[in-house]
Amino acid sequence: AQSVAQPEDQVNVAEGNPLTVKCTYSVSGNPYLFWYVQYPNRGLQFLLKYITGDNLVKGSYGFEAEFNKSQTSFHLKKPSALVSDSALYFCASYNFNKFYFGSGTKLNVKP
Amino acid sequence: DTEVTQTPKHLVMGMTNKKSLKCEQHMGHRAMYWYKQKAKKPPELMFVYSYEKLSINESVPSRFSPECPNSSLLNLHLHALQPEDSALYLCASSQVRGGITDTQYFGPGTRLTVL
Numbered sequence: 001a002q003s004v005a006q007p008e009d010q011v012n013v014a015e016g017n018p019l020t021v022k023c024t025y026s027v028s029g030n031p032y033l034f035w036y037v038q039y040p041n042r043g044l045q046f047l048l049k050y051i052t053g054d055n056l057v058k059g060s061y062g063f064e065a066e067f068n069k070s071q072t073s074f075h076l077k078k079p080s081a082l083v084s085d086s087a088l089y090f091c092a093s094y095n096f097n098k099f100y101f102g103s104g105t106k107l108n109v110k111p
Numbered sequence: 112d113t114e115v116t117q118t119p120k121h122l123v124m125g126m127t128n129k130k131s132l133k134c135e136q137h138m139g140h141r142a143m144y145w146y147k148q149k150a151k152k153p154p155e156l157m158f159v160y161s162y163e164k165l166s167i168n169e170s171v172p173s174r175f176s177p178e179c180p181n182s183s184l185l186n187l188h189l190h191a192l193q194p195e196d197s198a199l200y201l202c203a204s205s206q207v208r209g210g211i212t213d214t215q216y217f218g219p220g221t222r223l224t225v226l
Contacts, residue, residue: 034214043115043201043217044154090153097142097166097212101153 002027004074004091006102013081013109021076021105023091032094033074035065038104039087050074061085081109114138115218117202123224126192132221134185134202142212143185145177146201148220154201160185161207192225199223 004025013019025031032051036044048059055067065076074091086109091102115136124130134143142161146154159167160179174196176188185202199222203215 036217041199041220041222043117043219044203046214046216049214088151094212097159097161098156099215104151104153106151 002093002095002098002100004033004093004100004102006089006091006105008105009103010106010108013107015083015109015111016080019078019081019085019107019109021089021091021107023074023076023102025072025074025091025093027093027095029095031067031074033065033067034092034094034099035059035063035074035076036090036092037087038090044090047076081107083109083111085109115202115204115216117200117218117221119221120219121222121224123226124189124192125226126194128192129188129190131189132187132200132202132223134187134204134218135183136204136216136218137183138204138216139182139206140204140216141182141207142205143179144203144205144215145175145185145187146203146217147196148199148201150199158187161212189223192223194225197223197225 034049035047038044048057050067058064089105092099118133145157148154157171158177163179178186199220201220202218205215206213
C-alpha cells in the first residue's frame with residue numbers, strides 16, 4: 001500500500017525562524033516524493049521532488065527537503081520563514097500513475 | 112511555462128442544471144487529471160487521462176462525465192449534481208516519460224457551489 005502521513009495538522013513559527021513540515025511515507029519500491037503548497041482558494045503549486053540521487057533536494061522559494069530512507073521521512077525545511085509562507089502544505093508520493101497525498105499541514109508564520 | 116488554466120473560476124448551479132468545467136494546458140503533457148477538493152482536505156483523484164484515453168476512474172458517480180477532446184483540453188461535464196458535490200475542482204497535467212508520469216502541475220481550480 002502507498003501512503004504518506006503528515007503528523008502535524010498545524011505548525012506555528014515566528015518570521016525569521018527555521019521551519020520544518022514533517023512527512024513520512026510508506027511505499028513499495030523506490031519512492032517518488034513531492035511537496036506542494038496551496039494558498040487559499042488556489043490550486044496546488046509544485047515546490048520540489050525527490051526521485052533519486054542526492055538526499056537533499058532544493059526547490060522553489062528557498063524550500064528544501066531531506067529524504068531519509070532509514071526513517072522513511074521527507075521533511076520540508078526552510079532556514080528563515082516568511083509571513084508569506086503561511087499556507088497549506090501537502091506531501092505526496094507517486095506510484096502507478098496516481099498521486100497519494102498526505103492530509104496537509106497548515107503553516108502559520110507570525111510576524 | 113507550467114500553466115494550467117481552468118474556466119470558470121466560480122460556478123453556481125442548481126441540482127437540475129447541466130454545466131461543464133474546462134481545463135487547458137499547452138505544455139505538451141500527455142496525462143491530465145481531475146481532482147475534487149473539500150476545504151482544508153487533500154485533493155481526491157477523480158479521473159486520469161493518458162494519451163487522451165481514460166485510464167483511471169476512481170468510482171466517480173455518473174453525474175460527473177469527463178471528456179478529453181485532444182491532448183491540450185480536458186472537460187468535466189456535470190449533470191444532476193447534489194449539494195455535497197460543492198467543492199474546488201482541480202485540473203492537473205503531467206508529462207509521461209517511459210510510461211511513468213512526472214510532476215503534476217495544477218490549475219487554479221473551479222469553485223463549484225450546488226444549490
